[in-house]
Amino acid sequence: MRLAQVRTAVAGALLLAVAGLSGCGLTSGSPLADSVQPGSIGKGRPLEGAQLTVTSKEFTEQIILGQIMGLVFKAAGAEVLDRTNIQGSIGAREAVKSGAADGMYEYTGTAWITYLGHTRRVVDPHEQWEAVREEDRRNGITWLHAA
Template identity: 75%
Template sequence: MARRTALPAAALAGALLVPLALGGCGLTSGSPMVDDVGPGSIGRGRPLKGADLTVTSKNFSENIILGQIMGLAFRAAGATVLDRTNIQGSFGAREAVKSGGADAMYEYTGTAWITYLGHDKPIPDPAAQWRAVAEADARNGITWLPPAALNNTYALALSRAKERKYRTKTLSDVARLSKRDPSAVTLCVESEFAARNDGLPGMAKAYGMTIPAARIRKMDGGIVYTQVSGGGSCTFGEVFTTDGRIKAMNLAVMEDDKHFFPNYNAAPEINSKAMKKYPAIKAVLDPITAKLTDDVARELNARVDVEGRDPHVVAKEWLVDEGFITEG
């Protein structure tokens, strides 16, 4: 599935969302992380003392937050860290890691497999997908560390009131509802999702959904959330599983029980030369990655996209609250 390689950083959804302020993040030349942070449960003994590491990210909220988490973890473990997060487009950040212009970032397994490595079909099992990406990218001078449960993929969602009314929990339930009561199912989706075989047409075929074209409404992704959350025109809407608006708008996400959509698990992607030089990177990042779930991502994304907070501050607060690092 050749999914969009970058999500909108803060697509506005009515009055709920406020402009995203990125502060000092994302300067092309980079800016040093000067935070006074130290080891908590990670980084004890400062195993990266003396290391000079550059972190990067793509230019959407979740990936910027993950880049800030990575940089702060390196800083707490003793490294001097250059912040080059918020690079325009996926390929720019990817090439920075590949070429050595940056040392590390959080990337998504599905994006690497399909967009960078050129495969047409995703691997349904998330662990197998990660292994295939890691093996293939080793030839490109990139080392992949173990993935997070965080899986930023497509889904359908609806309001809690409609979930109670229609009693749908899975996409198979949506398919049954579309046959039992066709008038109950109206979809709000982006135009791209509506046209792609790995989007709505493929999903409808895989699940046997019967949804007339007249009941499919195409719109900007940000508007989908508002149309689904309240008294809008759609029963179900296309969402991304880790979007902060899911929590903020109290939406119910339908389980992809046939595993149609590809896996986009976040995992640290490290320049192999940097990994060889500083093998302690793995011990620093593995416990953090293991804590990253869809629920955690939704919460952190909401703090940025809904509350308008700085990704760097959000990342630091989470690391401190979880006990990974200490401040001051």
């Protein structure tokens, strides 16, 4: 075999190997993939019968956090609709604000400046959370305590 043929054969073999290893079974828009069983997190099934929708913004950290939230709800017995990966901060927040989604992760700084319209930040993280929580109550949004 000539060197060019060997290179082509090796490249083809590598391409097949990568294609074979990359088939993870997930498709875009697939439901929550892990087989978390109700009751496997926490005690029992406190959310049994609940139908909850989770959402997130469209970047990796937010998508992962949204997926984790969905898995925890599912493990607690809820039926979960995955609406993670919504384009933009405003779209994801509006889904929660309107009731189209039940939960998402958000940054207090983003809420304080972008959504609530303040121009000066609150330096202490706990005070920032309290300020956002109090003000967002009027918008029908509940901020859970970040442990």
